[in-house]
Amino acid sequence: MAVKQVRYTALLVLGLLVPATGALAQGVGPQAEPEWSLPVHDDVTHGQLLMDRFEYQDGDDEDVFAWEGQAWWGGDTHRLIVDSEGEALVSGGDGGDVESFDVQYGYGVSAYWRAKAGLGYQTTFGPGPDRDRASAVVGFEGLAPYWFEVDTGLRVSEDGDAVAEFEGEYDWLFTQRVILQGRAETSYAFSEVREFGVGEGVNGLTLGLRLRYELAREFAPYVGVRWQDQYGDTAELTRAEGEDTEKTSLVAGVRWWF
Amino acid sequence: MSNHQKPRPLSRRDILRTGSTMGLMLGLGSLLPGYALGLTGNRELTRRTEGNSDIYELTIDRTPLTIDGRRSVQPITVNGSVPAPLIRLREGREAVLRVTNRLDEPTSIHWHGILLPFEMDGVPGVSFPGIAPGETFEYRYPVRQSGTYWYHSHSGLQEQLGHYGPLIVDPEEPEPFEYDREYAVVLSDWTFNDPSEVMRNLKVAEGYYNYNRRTVSDFFEDVATMGWSAAWEKAGMWGRMRMTPRDILDVTGAEYTYLMNGMSPDDNWTGLFEPGEKVRLRVINASAMSIFDVRIPGLPMTVVEADGQKVEPVETDEFRIGVAETYDVIIEPQDEAYTLFAQSQDRSGFTRGTLAVREGMTAPVPELYPRTERGMAAMGMADHGSDGAMDHGSMDGMMHGNGDQPPVADRQISHGPDNHGAGAAMVAMNPGPRLDDPGVGFEHVEHRVLTYDQLRGLHAWPDEREPQREVELHLTGNMERYMWSFDGEKFSEVDGPIPFGYGERLRLILVNDTMMDHPIHLHGMWMELETGNDGYRPRKHTLLVKPGEMISAQITPEHKGDWAFHCHLLYHMKAGMFRVVSVQ
Secondary structure: HHHHHHHHHHHHHHHHHHHHHHHHOOOOOOOOOOOOOOOOOOOOOEEEEEEEEEEEEEEOOOOEEEEEEEEEEEEOOOEEEEEEEEEEEEEEOEEEEEEEEEEEEEEOOOOOEEEEEEEEEEEEEOOOOOOOEEEEEEEEEEEEEHEEEEEEEEEOOOOEEEEEEEEEEEEOOOOOOOEEEEEEEEEEEOOHHHOEEOOOEEEEHHHHHHHHEEEEOEEEEEEEEEEEEEEEEHHHHHHHOOOOOOEEEEEEEEEOOO | OOOOOOOOOOOOHHHHHHHHOOOHHHHOOOOOOOOOOOOOOEEOOOOOOOOOOOEEEEEEEEOOOOEEOOEEEOOOOOOOOOOOOEEEEEEOOEEEEEEEEEEOOOOEEEEOOOOOOOOHHOEEOOOEOOOOOEEEEEEEEEOOEEEEEEEEOOOOHHHHOOOEEEEEOOOOOOOOOOEEEEEEEEEEEEOOOOOHHHHHHHOOOOOOOOOOOOOHHHHHHHHHHHHHHHHHHHHHHHHOOOOOOOOOOOOOOOEEEEEEEEEEOOOOOOEEEOOOOOOEEEEOOOOOOEEEEEEEOOOOOOEEEEEEEEEEEEEEEEEEHHHHHHOEEEOOOOOOOEEEEEEEEOOOOOEEEEEEEOOOOOOOOOOOOOOOOOHHHHHHOOOOOOOOOOOOOOOOOHHHOOOOOOOOOOOOOOOOOOHHHHOOOOOOOOEOOOOOOOOOOOOOOOEEEOOOHOOOOOOOOOOOOOEEEEEEEEEEEEHHHHHHEEOOOOOOOOOOEEEEEOOOOOEEEEEEEOOOOOOEEEOOOOOEEOOOOOOOOEEEOOOEEEOOEEEEEOOOOOOOEEEEEEEOOOOHOOOOOOEEEOOO
């Protein structure tokens, strides 16, 4: 029951953020008398908080805690969606960044695809001065043919810098509970943003392989490996700060939702 | 094959059944072998008689019970039991059923399969406002049919909480078959969790209860049997569609404990018989979500009724029973004990009982059939009839009885300009009737399995007009978001009811554009399933439509009013696979 309460509290908070989506519920069906209740209530709203990555990354020089997750609330067609991704150094330095905290409206455009549009927030903290910026975000998420989970977006910051982002996931089932998730992430910047270490062009590529065991659908510990490489101007900005552009780390974490 | 159609003298049981005074019923109640409490988990409700009325009192409440001997739970009970007590109505009399709601929420009872005035049909929001907490509602209707039916809540997800029971209507005329003893066999699925949590899991996590998904090793098994290119092509075809051939039931044995007359496999419901007796089993699938395959190893069964309506007796070894369907079978057990085995369609679990000469006996319990997956026919892409036995090249034989094609066999269908929109993840490309196909999961079975085309009404039905009008509805869904609908529109998205003309003759055509079987239930009127057995169509209240299948039924709306029409998978209905049919 405690889990349920936490969930409802979380959903309530989400609901308060943008109460408008609740009013988007569909029209009423043809009950025989206006004062009667409907025979079925098919426009009930649901919500979920899913942490796809919630992990410790053990790298060569530094260890990092990283997360990536989504919370949503709404019905089949209209949803409020919050996406967030980021990391914080645990050892080998301090600081970190919230790569995204996007609050978006999602609309189910087809059976497998949802269009998203909203506002995003990014920040980096320590060492040095904290920086943050807001942006407008649009994108699509859904299930592509051959079972690829895809999340794409175009982010335009308050300064007019634009970045296209792409992320794909694929699950291989070894058993009903042992699942290997492969993921790939890349982005393309249309302009350089030196403060965020972003150069123009393809920034880099992050690949991951995570093997999870679904103790329950809601709770799946995993281990895996993460490999990241940077390219072009971005790589040069990183090298200028004296850091490696290529990083490989072992990861351990839990995929969870409620 | 036995075929008992001759009239016969009244048996001892007939006399018991027609006992008209309360004293007789109460006095002999404890002698009734069929419904003794503890033996069957089925209790018969006593009735009071006043003039031409049979009066029954029902109280709906929460009652602590132990299910599967494991935990005490709080199911919704009728007069204290799950299943609800067996109600015996009598054809030709008036039924008066007073239902008192002791729950803290509104409730209802729908008399499933009974044709009655629409105000008595018991669907909140369609036929009446529902029964408020503390209120008593009196159902009163003339009983003009006989057979095996059932009753259940039509409010929210209450059915999943135990609110269902058997309903038998004793006929005025003697049955055209003989039997010495009878049992109601109520199959159901029980969850120890809150049904609204089950609904949420289905909504937020596709495949939540499916622990039979395809794995990497399944792919390599395909490679071993089919070769690389065929295995790759098969995986690619399903992958392109983003469909899984392993998606057979939404809620599985991972969640459910399957019950027979309220008892789990370990509880072992037992029905007694004496060797040489003919036993009538009235099998009712009162599940929320579970399609069952029923058999008695070592014992053939003769099907005499489907959905309470007489069919020409047909002998079989196994039958599939969709949610809300009923089948009456007659068996002649000779040995001391038999297992009555009902496995879920996806082979994720089973329930069983024992038919035996005395209590405490068991017979070997068979293994579940191997898990299986759907083939091309499920996409509505293959030839009609997955076994390839049907020739659908000609229409001209349709008037000549058994073995001929239903009239929709060569029908061209349209999915509309947008293929039913976001609510439909797929459409059947070339759907057709597969009435001779027992469905997915019998691939390795060598004995007889009942199919719809084997059902032949015992009589021609009163209205012999050809249909004047056709109504085509598509069963649509999107597993990814757990949306279920007709023609891509959930109940909340449609503007008004489907109009049926009072007294008209129409053909209802159902096209299943999904990967799942759907038991489609029409309230208030019979659907005469067009099997090609012209004039001897089986008459049904619930039609189990296979994936990629198109079937049709002739209908004469005989009762004015608003009637519910829906998929009887509870969470599909809840997700919007529901319409109102208005007969004016």
